Amino acid sequence: xxxxxxxxxxxxxxxxxxxxxxxxxxxxxxxxxxxxxxxxxxxxxxxxxxxxxxxxxxxxxxxxxxxxxxxxxxxxxxxxxxxxxxxxxxxxxxxxxxxxxxxxxxxxxxxxxxxxxxxxxxxxxxxxxxxxxxxxxxxxxxxxxxxxxxxxxxxxxxxxxxxxxxxxxxxxxxxxxxxxxxxxx
Numbered sequence: 001x002x003x004x005x006x007x008x009x010x011x012x013x014x015x016x017x018x019x020x021x022x023x024x025x026x027x028x029x030x031x032x033x034x035x036x037x038x039x040x041x042x043x044x045x046x047x048x049x050x051x052x053x054x055x056x057x058x059x060x061x062x063x064x065x066x067x068x069x070x071x072x073x074x075x076x077x078x079x080x081x082x083x084x085x086x087x088x089x090x091x092x093x094x095x096x097x098x099x100x101x102x103x104x105x106x107x108x109x110x111x112x113x114x115x116x117x118x119x120x121x122x123x124x125x126x127x128x129x130x131x132x133x134x135x136x137x138x139x140x141x142x143x144x145x146x147x148x149x150x151x152x153x154x155x156x157x158x159x160x161x162x163x164x165x166x167x168x169x170x171x172x173x174x175x176x177x178x179x180x181x182x183x184x185x
Contacts, residue, residue, distance in 0.1 A: 151180035
């Protein structure tokens with residue numbers, strides 16, 4: 001059996017005991033703090049990654065919004081192009097369009113009460129008129145009024161229309177001056 005002699009003074013023993021307790025507490029705290037530090041570093045890394053992803057997500061949202069805006073602008077540009085094409089085609093048609101309202105108003109003001117028009121048809125700058133006059137003189141007066149008008153020229157009435165004195169069925173070809181059809185726009 002071994003015998004141990006304790007030659008250390010009591011104060012030294014107390015100091016060694018405190019040192020052991022301190023080192024033991026320090027080891028336990030290190031074992032506690034080290035995982036906490038690793039966990040905190042892990043959380044900081046996750047936070048950093050999430051911030052990077054949030055920034056990328058914001059960039060993607062901004063890009064998507066700008067693409068939607070571009071698509072909307074493209075849609076409006078397409079609509080404007082279609083409307084402009086429609087307006088241009090309307091202008092092309094309207095430019096060469098003949099306005100008949102003034103000519104019809106002129107004929108209406110010239111036709112006397114004794115003459116009835118049955119048909120009025122047109123082709124280019126000519127009109128073909130058929131109707132009935134009460135007397136031959138009424139038909140001649142109508143022809144003279146058409147001749148006096150600035151809008152009509154080359155009034156052609158076949159001689160066969162002048163055979164009857166009363167209840168005269170007639171037909172006539174009349175040229176219309178281009179300026180009268182275009183000026184009434």
